[in-house]
Amino acid sequence: MKTYRTIQGDTWDGIAYSIAGTEEFMTPLMQANPDHAETVIFPTGVILNVPEIAIQTADIFPPWRREEDV
Template identity: 55%
Template sequence: MTKTYTTVQGDTWDLIAYKLYGAETGAAALLDANPELSSIVVFPAGMELSVPEYTKPTADRLPPWRR
């Protein structure tokens, strides 16, 4: 079963990623799963996005300035 997320007015890719995954880094996974919406920067309310599985990178894989 595919998970979905319905946008609220003012959502952005990184904000949605933070809401769903607890990290803005998940925005790339969301974009990859929803390529037809990649031109949208700020979402209107009511758009449905596919939500893929995502695992936040561990601190040892992040560059030093992001740890």
């Protein structure tokens, strides 16, 4: 599992966005780090576990253009 070292002022949604490009990654990130779930603003140097990022394909592409069919 990868890790992330916080910097002063990091927040869950900001970390999620910087890692995965979306704030929606905040929930799995928090679930992977239950000891810090109550933290709102992080100090410097907290090591967080980063779970695998699920890659979703858009349904708007035809079947031959979707990643799962490649």
